[in-house]
Amino acid sequence: MQKSSIAFWCGAAVFLIVVLVLTQTIRNEYPFFAGYVILQFVVLAVAWSILGGYAGYVNFGTNAFFGVGVYTAVLLIKAFEAPLGVQIAVAAVIGSLLGFGVGLLTLRMRGIFFSIATIALAIIIETSVTNWRFVGGAAGIQLQRPPVMAPFDTYVKMLFFVQALLVVVAVATTRTIQNSRIGRGLQALRDDELAAECTGVPTLRLKLLACVISGALISAGGAPAAMYLQFANPESAFNLNYSVSVLAMSLIGGTAHWIGPVLGAVLLGATQQLLAVTISSEVNVLVLGIMLVVFVVGAPKGLIGLLRRAPSRIGDRK
């Protein structure tokens, strides 16, 4: 194993241990309640950047994948009382199938047309779920949490740890893609699809792969939200704010390196949580918009772009 890989996995292990220790030592539940949302956004932003960042296909349907994750969990809970792990795994499978479908769209559509098609997809799925009585329809559905598992004393703390695990899975996957020839192939096809094809890059296969992985991770990241809120309705599960936030987080962080979306999600996610407590949750969207404008004008390559200009080049670390 390379030095950088050892450092990465050590970092991931330390991260998970710290998370575990925090859940065992802090009694107040609120930090975990707020932190869960931030971790969730890290998963979504990192997963989004596989397709939106490396491949340059701007997916505006993050909410479709997220909602599919939530409702896969709802369906499994309602029908089989399936445990959390199963909910997440099945959500990932359904998300990857949906990703495959979106990947086929890339055959015919690029740029803004692809983005619009993904919005349309989200609306189609939301409308279907709204009219599906079994999972609660438009009114939504209340869910009962099962007893929490040891060593956690509350369900939210357990969900916080589970989401931290998903963060590690998402980041490790993205990092592997970035450092492999798949990453270079995606970058090539983002720059010029025909030139990439003629240089030997199997563009369709790579785009499908990126869509499948990205979709699986977003849906997996969305699945625990059902139990987190103990409630699900189509309007919130398929909220377009997920798409906008995730896009903003990735762009603000920068998409050239996996650390970009992580930084963006932590920064924006934390700001949003802070604003929701101190002012109101409505201000979130405003702040999001302002930050996006500031970054697009001032730092088009995101935080990564700013850091790379600094003496210690973060891009050199893999």
Add this chain to the structure above:
Amino acid sequence: MTAPGEAPLLRIEALTKSFGGFVALDNINVDIGKGERFGLIGPNGSGKTTLVNCISGALRPSKGSVLFGGEDITTLPPNQRSHRGIARSFQIPRPFRSMTVIENLMVALDFAASRHLLESASHRRDAAMAVLTRIGLASKADVSTAALTQVELRKMELARAMAIGPKLLISDEAMAGLSTSEVDEVLDLLISLGGEDIAIIMIEHIMQAVMRFSERVMCLDAGRIIAIGSPSEVMGNPRVQEAYLGT
């Protein structure tokens, strides 16, 4: 040219390509041999780039077939054709703009040239540097493609095509927009690249370059072959002169 009894490297059979009612290529038949230097000329809109697109896979012919090394590749996507050894440059350079020069070549080495068993990353980098040295771009290896001049971009495209390890290299107006001395530079480069079992199809409007480069020349006009043969034969052909100069 192809020795008797030996299959040609590239065989184009009864190839027709139409866009709606417009016939861009009409029943083209031509063989290109191993290591041959082949000049493709014709006035603007005569179908040269369309033919190249049908060979490289960017377009599918409406009728007819393309055989490479005896294998029918008519329906293969471009990436599979490049794996078989067909490389091309573009009329308007299409670099991977977010990458440096050597990274552009690494794409080719990562994907097209896996059969060369360039397993470790350092091997691939060495191979990329070897191609750049040959093309004369070694000093620009770590420069972003955005900072290259026109002639350097042309060379970078040739280098990227060469990194595939091609048997057939298609150069689509690699000299367009270059100064006289730069044309000579690129032409010398192309002549030096050919020969070692690499056939080159060169599309060009600069006649001196075509005459110096080609072993055989084909002239297209309105999607049909109007002349094919040695450079002097084709240049002397009244139909070719008519196509270029008008009557």
